[in-house]
Amino acid sequence: PSVSSPQEPSLYTVKALLILDSHGQRLLAKYYDSTFPTAKEQAAFERSIFRQSQRAGGEIACLEGLTIVYRSSVDLFFYVVGGSQENELMLLAVLTCLLDALGHLLRKEVEKRWLLDNMEGMFLVVDEIVDRG
Numbered sequence: 001p002s003v004s005s006p007q008e009p010s011l012y013t014v015k016a017l018l019i020l021d022s023h024g025q026r027l028l029a030k031y032y033d034s035t036f037p038t039a040k041e042q043a044a045f046e047r048s049i050f051r052q053s054q055r056a057g058g059e060i061a062c063l064e065g066l067t068i069v070y071r072s073s074v075d076l077f078f079y080v081v082g083g084s085q086e087n088e089l090m091l092l093a094v095l096t097c098l099l100d101a102l103g104h105l106l107r108k109e110v111e112k113r114w115l116l117d118n119m120e121g122m123f124l125v126v127d128e129i130v131d132r133g
Helices: 039-056 088-106 112-117 119-129
Strands: 014-021 026-031 060-063 066-073 076-083
Touching: 014 039, 014 088, 014 119, 026 039, 026 112, 026 119, 039 060, 039 066, 039 076, 066 088, 076 088, 088 112, 088 119, 112 119
Parallel strands: none
Antiparallel strands: 014 026, 014 076, 060 066, 066 076
């Protein structure tokens, strides 16, 4: 009988970080591994998690063997994607840190218009929070 060994701990916990608008259109998407190697696969994944988060109304979802934590703010949806064995609290900490940092950067509630006016700051925040996954 084969015994499955527990997954080795890894510092690389984030597979993707996404910011979508209220229509499910991508504002920012950073993929940190090869789970979705092509733009077409990424777009399909983004559509499916947007649809699921519209229905679910929670903060945590499981989709295609991945753990996804998400929140909405005014007209934006923020997603942090990890593996199926990933600790939801760690992913939620990344999401909370992202929203807090963007809130401080913008000095107000995070919404699409302000985020588009401050794209360079948004990319800097994302790159500082998640270093290659």
